[in-house]
Amino acid sequence: MVSDLYHRVPALAGELPALRHELAAWSGSAGLSPQAAQVIVLASYEAMANVVDHAYRNVRGALELRAVCEPDGGSGAAVNITVTDFGRWRPLPADPGVRGRGLLLMRRLATRTDIDATERGTTVTLWWSADSLKTLSI
Structure with missing residues (x-):
């Protein structure tokens, strides 16, 4: 089983490419398909x-x-990703215009998407079952 991946970085756009590459490398070391x-x-x-x-x-x-890559009831390994901030949740605007599709995208791509918004920050949890990981594609 692959080790957990954990990073805490400043919430700056310039930090995201490195995190994206780290996550892609971690996914490969977890034995996930490229898709x-x-x-x-x-x-x-x-x-x-x-x-x-x-x-x-x-x-x-x-x-x-x-x-985190974790056992999924004997059918293989599930993947659990959490992204946490320590800011404030902003409600979705009535008309997001050309933006505002990120939550919809996350919900469509993951087996389950949970959002926990509190006064101390927001945690988005994305989870994929072992079975879904075998058939994922974009």
């Missing part, structure tokens, strides 16, 4: 970009990324 890795990286990148774009207003903040 599954692409889906996981895309959904996770959306969550990370949301932190950079929306979590902090005119203040500096942090972004945490954690990737």
Whole structure:
């Protein structure tokens, strides 16, 4: 089983490419197909970009990324990704215009997407079952 991936970085756009590459490498070392890795990286990148774009207003903040590969009831390994910020959740606008599709994308790509928004920050959890990882594609 592959080791967990964990990074805590400043919530800056310039940090995201390195995190994306780390997550892609981790996915490969976990034995995931290139297609599954692409889906996981895309959904996770959306969550990370949301932190950079929306979590902090005119203040500096942090972004945490954690990737875990865990047993899934004997059918293989499931993947659990969490992206956490320590800012404030901003409600979705009534008309997001050409933007605002990140949450929809995450929900479509992951087996399950949970969002826990509190006064201390927001955690987005993306989870893929072992069975779904075998058939993922973009």
